[in-house]
Amino acid sequence: MKIPFSPPYINDAVKNEVLDSLDSGWITTGPKVKLLEQQIAEQTKVPHVLCVNSWTSGAMLIFNWMGLGPEDEVIIPAYTYSATALAVIHSGAKPVLVDVGEDFNISLEAIEKAITPKTKVIMPVDIAGWPCDYDEINQLAERRKAVFNPSSEVQKKLGRILVISDAAHSIGATYKGKKTGLLTDITIFSLHAVKNVTTAEGGAICLNLPEPFKNDELYATLRCYSLNGQTKDAFSKSKAGSWRYDIIYPGLKINMPDVLAAIGVGQMQTYESEVLPRRVEIFEYYNRFFSNKHWAIAPPSKDEDKASSCHLYALRIKNATEAQRDAIIAYISTKDVAVNVHFQPLPLLTVFKTMGFNIADFPVAFDQYKNEISLPIYPQLSEIELNFIVETVSAAVEDVMA
Ligand SMILES: *Cc1c(COP(=O)(O)O)cnc(C)c1O
Secondary structure, eight states: OOBOSOOOOOOHHHHHHHHHHHHHTOOSSSHHHHHHHHHHHHHHTOSEEEEESOHHHHHHHHHHHHTOOTTOEEEEESSSOHHHHHHHHHTTOEEEEEOBOTTSSBOHHHHHHHOOTTEEEEOOBOGGGOOOOHHHHHHHHHHTGGGOOOOSHHHHHHOSOEEEEEOTTOTTOEETTEETTSSSSEEEEEOOTTSSSOOSSOEEEEEOOOTTOOHHHHHHHHHHHTBTTBSSOHHHHTSTTOOOOOBOSOOOBOBOOHHHHHHHHHHHHHIIIIIHHHHHHHHHHHHHHHTTOTTEEOOOOBOSSEEOOOOOEEEEETTOOHHHHHHHHHHHHHTTBOOBOSOOOGGGSHHHHHTTOOGGGOHHHHHHHHTEEEEOOOTTOOHHHHHHHHHHHHHHHHHHHO
């Protein structure tokens, strides 16, 4: 039985929206992007949502707007996908890596220790769709106001560290009754092909800044900035007699095209009602099976404050070494079941090693990684396939760990 890791969910609604865009005579940024922004605004309850062409470019846009430079520091977890750190590097600022906790998410204590007067942003990551401790993190940014040392107009206006949620995995997750998007100053979703909601490539930025910022004005500024800093987008300029424009910012070119937004528009129609509940069901299926296995450590999915978006099922094998985990994956692969590891902590990767990061400084991140295996989780999986996956994983673990 061949089971892929994470195929996109493409139903008739998605196909119809894409065809509609292709037939409309307008395929780049226009009405489909607007519609997707509205759907995400409704889903998150954040009124102002800006779609761009990736999570990464969205983060760079925000860092750019904040005026980050080489003296500025951005605190991120060591346990994440590389884009979290690369966006910081591309903005010219310095990524400050900190360790995580046993739920895979950034450690509050580690953030607290890493804050300096140069800290401009804390960017927690909701690993696997599990929300971070946002009340505590937001309070920390507030509490450290006195040591905050702004180096741009935007930073001065905010007067404290900005909290950005890397919610690449967590669209639809909840924290204390609120959806992700509404939990921090800025939230960025990834709409990449393997994420819970996709536009093939894309990102969505939720703007939730406090007074005196005006999120509607900020939306207009960032929309313009994402389109070369041009006063008129191509859609408005395409109307007869509407040719003249100006360039008012040294902008980026990171807008989302309509033909891709159409995929997301189709996906959002069933995300909350069908896709997310099915992801939760699969997560619970795995939990039920693995709760009977003494060697299994199940990932977090629900407690009194949090509910995961079930983006990944990050199973850990008790007492497995890195080599044993790799052998378990090799065994599973011989049965044509595609599994993965999320993530290799950044200090294991060449670019970050070269920057001087050492995995020995991130012991929890390494412990979480060394025995982790991500299992397939998506709505198309049948009961027969799920049963095959858990039996295969079980056989692999019992074979390797015997
Ligand atoms: C996928 C991912 C990103 C990058 O998203 P893109 O849309 O591909 O730029 C960032 N952070 C995390 C945690 C991710 O998993």
